Amino acid sequence: MALKKKARSRFIRYLGKQFRDDSTILQLYSRDMAELPSLTKILYKNIPDAVILPRNTEDIQKIYQIANENNVSITPRSGGTAGFGGAITYKKGIVVDCKGIESELYIDPLEQTVTASPSIIFSDLQRQLKQQGFSLCAFPSSYYSATIGGWIAHGGFGVGSSQYGGALDQIVNLEVVLPNGELKIYDKSEDLALFVGSHGTLGILTKISLKIKFDIPLKQWGCTFDSPRELEDGLAELSKINPYSIWFFNPSHISKFNDTFGYSLPYRYVVIISKEISFEEEESEFYTMFNQAIRKAGGQILDKRYITNIWDHRFKTFSMLKEYDDFLVSELILPIKTSNKYLQKLNVKYKNGIHFEGELISDTHYSLLLFLPLDEKISSIKRTFLYLRLFKYTIKGIKFGGYPYSTGMFFAGYYSKIYGKEQYHKYKEFKKQVDSKNISNPGKVISPRLNLFPLISMKAAIKILSRLIP
Amino acid sequence: MSSSQGWQVDLLEVAQKCVYCGYCSLCPTFKELKWENYHPRGILDQIKLYYSERIKDNLKNDVSKSLFDAIFACTMCKACENICIVDLPLLKVWEQVRQESFKRGRWNSKLLSLYNKVKSSHNIYGLPAEERVTWAALSNMVMTRRIQRKAPLAYFIGCQASYSGKMEGVAESVVKILRKSKENFTILGTEEWCCGSPIFLAGGYSVGKSFAKHNLEQFKKLGVKRVVTACAGCYRAFKVVYPRILGEKWDIEVLHITELVNELLAEGKIQLKKKFKEKVTFKDPCELVRHCGLIEAPRDVIKQIPGIRYEELPSNREDALCCGGGGLLKLNDDNLVSQVNSRLITDIQYSEADIVLNGCPTCLDTIRSNLRKQNLNVEAIDISEFIKRAMELK
Numbered sequence A: 001m002a003l004k005k006k007a008r009s010r011f012i013r014y015l016g017k018q019f020r021d022d023s024t025i026l027q028l029y030s031r032d033m034a035e036l037p038s039l040t041k042i043l044y045k046n047i048p049d050a051v052i053l054p055r056n057t058e059d060i061q062k063i064y065q066i067a068n069e070n071n072v073s074i075t076p077r078s079g080g081t082a083g084f085g086g087a088i089t090y091k092k093g094i095v096v097d098c099k100g101i102e103s104e105l106y107i108d109p110l111e112q113t114v115t116a117s118p119s120i121i122f123s124d125l126q127r128q129l130k131q132q133g134f135s136l137c138a139f140p141s142s143y144y145s146a147t148i149g150g151w152i153a154h155g156g157f158g159v160g161s162s163q164y165g166g167a168l169d170q171i172v173n174l175e176v177v178l179p180n181g182e183l184k185i186y187d188k189s190e191d192l193a194l195f196v197g198s199h200g201t202l203g204i205l206t207k208i209s210l211k212i213k214f215d216i217p218l219k220q221w222g223c224t225f226d227s228p229r230e231l232e233d234g235l236a237e238l239s240k241i242n243p244y245s246i247w248f249f250n251p252s253h254i255s256k257f258n259d260t261f262g263y264s265l266p267y268r269y270v271v272i273i274s275k276e277i278s279f280e281e282e283e284s285e286f287y288t289m290f291n292q293a294i295r296k297a298g299g300q301i302l303d304k305r306y307i308t309n310i311w312d313h314r315f316k317t318f319s320m321l322k323e324y325d326d327f328l329v330s331e332l333i334l335p336i337k338t339s340n341k342y343l344q345k346l347n348v349k350y351k352n353g354i355h356f357e358g359e360l361i362s363d364t365h366y367s368l369l370l371f372l373p374l375d376e377k378i379s380s381i382k383r384t385f386l387y388l389r390l391f392k393y394t395i396k397g398i399k400f401g402g403y404p405y406s407t408g409m410f411f412a413g414y415y416s417k418i419y420g421k422e423q424y425h426k427y428k429e430f431k432k433q434v435d436s437k438n439i440s441n442p443g444k445v446i447s448p449r450l451n452l453f454p455l456i457s458m459k460a461a462i463k464i465l466s467r468l469i470p
Numbered sequence B: 001m002s003s004s005q006g007w008q009v010d011l012l013e014v015a016q017k018c019v020y021c022g023y024c025s026l027c028p029t030f031k032e033l034k035w036e037n038y039h040p041r042g043i044l045d046q047i048k049l050y051y052s053e054r055i056k057d058n059l060k061n062d063v064s065k066s067l068f069d070a071i072f073a074c075t076m077c078k079a080c081e082n083i084c085i086v087d088l089p090l091l092k093v094w095e096q097v098r099q100e101s102f103k104r105g106r107w108n109s110k111l112l113s114l115y116n117k118v119k120s121s122h123n124i125y126g127l128p129a130e131e132r133v134t135w136a137a138l139s140n141m142v143m144t145r146r147i148q149r150k151a152p153l154a155y156f157i158g159c160q161a162s163y164s165g166k167m168e169g170v171a172e173s174v175v176k177i178l179r180k181s182k183e184n185f186t187i188l189g190t191e192e193w194c195c196g197s198p199i200f201l202a203g204g205y206s207v208g209k210s211f212a213k214h215n216l217e218q219f220k221k222l223g224v225k226r227v228v229t230a231c232a233g234c235y236r237a238f239k240v241v242y243p244r245i246l247g248e249k250w251d252i253e254v255l256h257i258t259e260l261v262n263e264l265l266a267e268g269k270i271q272l273k274k275k276f277k278e279k280v281t282f283k284d285p286c287e288l289v290r291h292c293g294l295i296e297a298p299r300d301v302i303k304q305i306p307g308i309r310y311e312e313l314p315s316n317r318e319d320a321l322c323c324g325g326g327g328l329l330k331l332n333d334d335n336l337v338s339q340v341n342s343r344l345i346t347d348i349q350y351s352e353a354d355i356v357l358n359g360c361p362t363c364l365d366t367i368r369s370n371l372r373k374q375n376l377n378v379e380a381i382d383i384s385e386f387i388k389r390a391m392e393l394k
């Protein structure tokens, strides 16, 4: 339903040119990184009624005020690089593009924190930190495009998470405009947890303080494993030696990696370890530990020559996609302990045709990005079919102790699987308090009812459909 | 106005290859404007809509308006293409969309006026050809014996250094360097036509081709084997565009003044003697660094100046910030130029340099005007002028 005249004119009166509803802009804001098959669009209304580019916190407060008065949904968006549909409207309404929120960058060298606008892109922030000898602790591999606000709201992990944790562990405090228009600052861990992975359903982040560290050079080592079983043992051993990052690929991904970046890595499960090294003794000490860990797990150490400059490609693995006409992606989190069975199943089901890339996110878990490359353009029906199948195998991870990476729209309904029942309860309580009309990013986190069949939830519908796929 | 065959891309195919990673959000103008229709990936999405067969008429009109607006808010800095994770030929796409916009009669009046001026008078100012060498008289130099004489090396001065008071000193400096080195060189004088850069940037390849042909004919007539220029735009035209449109006929070696100076220094034909108190930095022009890969030559020259205090800008080499003035943006949105430029000025301030060197008249002009606006005590000069000073030439 288009925006009512009264609401539209109130927004325009307050925001002027920062409000747009020309048809092109609406189309451009109807997607995020994952361009879903057009057939799935019967489930949601992804073309918004309008887009607003607020300039500051006051604008956002006013937007929520007008939205509440007129029952208009608000969907925040920043880099638009997440692929879970979190930044897409579920039932139209207004997309609030947070890139306009500016705030001065402040680095506190004593407390080792940085305060910045939520819309700052990681690479821009890191550049400024490096100028002062500091660095972010952990950040996503969408380093050149993701914003810190989007990463926190989507509940991300990334490079460095094995040592420094995920988005939640980076935050010192958050300034948020709640859906009821209140401006609040949170710094207690249990409060901060509400805003991580809740996709802007509890308000819009307007200022963020993050922990930082000294900029210590990273060194890389590589090793290989022959099977998912060995990989599992290897990851368990490697997680004990506390590296900065553990990044790994399956053999199908390696073959493309080699073609794209000119390496000759063996067609096995390849793991790249990165470690902060301040002085020589530390390096040899770490190498000894690394060596022992690999021996114990039955892996093989890769000659350094195989991995020269490999870290330069850390943020560029999507480059491999240029070889294909199309691709589908999905992502989940798995416990190291039971993951080999899941990987084996995946290999069998996809006849080794699926690519994956993992990153350790804690001592016990890793994130697994699944790529399904397609050598030809396919019909929308086939694409939908393949998407549902990929979805089905992502959800299958739950059987093995895993869970979807994030909820967004496509995995709405899995919040308690990701964060636990107790956290889900807290989330629901808080949501009731601050957004009784459910105007802030509806259709996300909690699974919505289908527009066409209100008795069925989106979660159930997708699950049933995906089960029908062999 | 059709584009030259052979290097045209299928716009829709390229747009469909975009994986929407968003890495091109480093785009300097998108950083200011922030709306998705100015994002390079958003431009690609608009191309998809524009060429979609299923699109309704009213949306098509709206898309074309938005697309042609966005395409001229681009400085052609090539930062997007350089970072693109799947190596899309974005600059070719932008040029072709500009052509499409011309075909649909959607150029703005300033752009059309520039285009017509260049077409009829062969320079960007619409001034008479006779005034091409007025700079020499103003600098008290006699160039008559150099004009149109047979020589292996030609100095291609470019419209801005030839006609514009703002670029005063560039042509004089290059000529003084060449004279000191005793190189046998010529200039084309009234027969020098604009290199065609603004026409190419606007997407006008068939008209641009006649400029390329003319300049090549002149070089051939004089037996020129190498051409040197101090203008990043001319350098790019000769290095990237002429080979594309003239093919093998274009067999002239192209040198930036800093490349030639490095040669002359190595051969001992010139010396850099002067000691500078000032700290200097170098702003890589987009057209040199990202379009042509010219990175080290200016640095090699600067480092040969005895005791020079040189500081890189925080974003340098391939990552250099755009000055905002390229891609004819000035004709479309002067404010935007200034906004983009202010990020560069912050970088310059961070370097604490007293002199910022450059190799592009457009950069120089935009940097100077923003330094003035902000009342900053930093001198911005062309690198050829700095070389002249370092050689202690009067």
Ligand SMILES: Cc1cc2nc3c(=O)[nH]c(=O)nc-3n(C[C@H](O)[C@H](O)[C@H](O)COP(=O)(O)OP(=O)(O)OC[C@H]3O[C@@H](n4cnc5c(N)ncnc54)[C@H](O)[C@@H]3O)c2cc1C
Residues within 6 Å of the ligand: A032, A033, A075, A076, A077, A078, A079, A080, A081, A082, A083, A085, A086, A087, A088, A098, A118, A139, A140, A141, A142, A143, A145, A146, A147, A148, A149, A150, A151, A152, A153, A154, A155, A156, A157, A158, A159, A199, A200, A201, A203, A204, A205, A206, A318, A408, A441, B020, B021, B022
């Ligand atoms: C090449 C590539 C690599 C990637 N690697 C990683 C990785 O290593 N780790 C990882 O976690 N993800 C990764 N991603 C996914 C994605 O980039 C990240 O999740 C990213 O952090 C999202 O940030 P964004 O600014 O693009 O947010 P968006 O996509 O715009 O939004 C994400 C969610 O946050 C909400 N939101 C946005 N801004 C705000 C705000 N200010 N306040 C409240 N809510 C808001 C949106 O509604 C949406 O639900 C990758 C993506 C790509 C393309």
Ligand code: SF4
Residues within 6 Å of the ligand: B026, B027, B028, B029, B030, B040, B073, B074, B075, B076, B077, B078, B079, B080, B081, B090
């Ligand atoms: S060439 Fe530069 S200004 Fe143009 S779209 Fe690319 S990054 Fe933006």
Ligand code: SF4
Residues within 6 Å of the ligand: B017, B018, B019, B020, B021, B022, B023, B024, B025, B040, B041, B044, B080, B083, B084, B085, B086, B087, B088
């Ligand atoms: S960098 Fe390339 S692939 Fe990525 S969004 Fe931009 S144009 Fe698309």
